[in-house]
Amino acid sequence: MKEPKQDTELIIKEAARKVFQEKGFAATKTRDIAELADINLALLNYYFRSKKKLFDIIMVETLQSFFAGVITVLNNEETSLNDKVADFANHYMDLLTENQNMALFILHSVRENPVEYIARIGILDQAKESVFVRQFIEGVAQKEIPPLHPIHFMLNLMGLVVFPFIAEPMITAVSGMPKESYFEMIQERKRLIPMWVESMLSVK
Amino acid sequence: MKEPKQDTELIIKEAARKVFQEKGFAATKTRDIAELADINLALLNYYFRSKKKLFDIIMVETLQSFFAGVITVLNNEETSLNDKVADFANHYMDLLTENQNMALFILHSVRENPVEYIARIGILDQAKESVFVRQFIEGVAQKEIPPLHPIHFMLNLMGLVVFPFIAEPMITAVSGMPKESYFEMIQERKRLIPMWVESMLSVK
DNA sequence: AAGTGTTTTAATCAAATGTTTAACCAACGC
DNA sequence: GCGTTGGTTAAACATTTGATTAAAACACTT
Structure with a gap:
């Protein structure tokens, strides 16, 4: 299953936007975002360093x-x-x-x-x-x-x-x-x- | 230091109301409530069973x-x-x-x-x-x-x-x-x- | 004073959760 | 080929956090 190599960073951000907007910062789990984005949890930190930094961007x-x-x-x-x-x-x-x-x-x-x-x-x-x-x-x-x-x-x-x-x-x-x-x-x-x-x- | 034996249950509820209304359910820690109410954390569960039950009441x-x-x-x-x-x-x-x-x-x-x-x-x-x-x-x-x-x-x-x-x-x-x-x-x-x-x- | 049920405390537990690590892989240049 | 590099993964780590436990303190009765 060869994915067309989408821009992972953007995919994560889109998932984060959706979850954060729906549940707010505190109720959002980084695992929720990773699951929705269908990426490994560690990638979130690889691209954005921390949940808070990602949230601030969104x-x-x-x-x-x-x-x-x-x-x-x-x-x-x-x-x-x-x-x-x-x-x-x-x-x-x-x-x-x-x-x-x-x-x-x-x-x-x-x-x-x-x-x-x-x-x-x-x-x-x-x-x-x-x-x-x-x-x-x-x-x-x-x-x-x-x-x-x-x-x-x-x-x-x-x-x-x-x-x-x-x-x-x-x-x-x-x-x-x-x-x-x-x-x-x-x-x-x-x-x-x-x-x-x-x-x-x-x-x- | 003999406390005047206020109604503990009410004190906890008032603290919970304040914290929950200010931060919402997810961002509230039971320890925040206990601290504001100046009670031991275990008392919260003693009186209200769980964070969720307390929240529902509030x-x-x-x-x-x-x-x-x-x-x-x-x-x-x-x-x-x-x-x-x-x-x-x-x-x-x-x-x-x-x-x-x-x-x-x-x-x-x-x-x-x-x-x-x-x-x-x-x-x-x-x-x-x-x-x-x-x-x-x-x-x-x-x-x-x-x-x-x-x-x-x-x-x-x-x-x-x-x-x-x-x-x-x-x-x-x-x-x-x-x-x-x-x-x-x-x-x-x-x-x-x-x-x-x-x-x-x-x-x- | 002893007994009894209730309230409170300190300590601990177990699960959830943000973050990190170390290994792995695929593409690319030499 | 072979090593390098950037991206990805599974696993583990450390802390936070909701909940429990067992014992102590208290209030009240007898």
Whole structure:
């Protein structure tokens, strides 16, 4: 059985991403990763030195792929605030539908070492000086939108978009709704959230 | 050194609650709990048999104390829909401010065994036949509110209330805002969320 | 004070788990 | 061929960690 000599390092990383995102750092056993990747356990240490180092790599990559979208959407000079809301909702609903464990993984893992991880992807400045924040402040100045801290706005938007994904197991369990119906239902939110946010922004 | 003979079982449970809610099941070591409770490790097994049994007790109690509030608020015959939103926001902002790890703990832990835990606290029926759902459906029938699945409404409300707490470490890290300012800021949401939700419900 | 059942402790056990070691193999250059 | 090199493997190691045990301390009754 001659394997086509795939890139072992990548195979391990993909397996690690899957297991870490599903179970978190502590609940993941290096043997789980090795088994999923179908490699010998020692190879994990050969390529990545330790479980923690491997985890850090996955963590940073996950954060980057998550925040890359935020940055792109929020720094678009071409779009209005309302456009950004729609773009944000569409982008993240798709990303999280593909990657159902991503949000909870990030929120759970970042809590253990927030500053270190966030600093490592260097997002702080980009967030504060984004086109979005500028537009928001302008909107407030011109009294088009109520005088709120932009963080309220981001929390609302992220809450509306992200929360349905992290709460999925609980909501489907409590409501008895099948998972497929649930995910179909929350797809409607791509259309609904921009309308909702717009109406919230008209509250003076 | 004669100790005043406190209730050891309770002391252990309180320590366990704290550690479990902070770190989750897998990352918690029984020795962490024993140390925090200042008891001999063997006592933990003497009173609770095993780590898993102790965790299940904490988990069920936490879920009960969380959902008790939902049930009370949503089943109040005396209040309108808008009142329920305000009650919900007030109650949970206070609960989560006291108990900052609670929400993420529940969402993270429920995912591993949603049906079992949720079934054990018997919430399913109470949710479906709540006064809230009845009022919501009536409102839709009378075209006072747009024809939405009530779950959308609950997701919005919970997203707006709960998300700021689970995202706190990430948001404060990304924005550089001090934790105290952040928690002050989100207290404003007790006032804002009812206004926002009301305006969302006027979107036809 | 002796007796009895309960609570607590120190020590130990056994399994799980992250990591390392030493041998093996296959490809490649000389 | 033969040695070198990078990748891979099985086995072992060392530590962590959940759980148990046997004895001691305690509280309470008689």
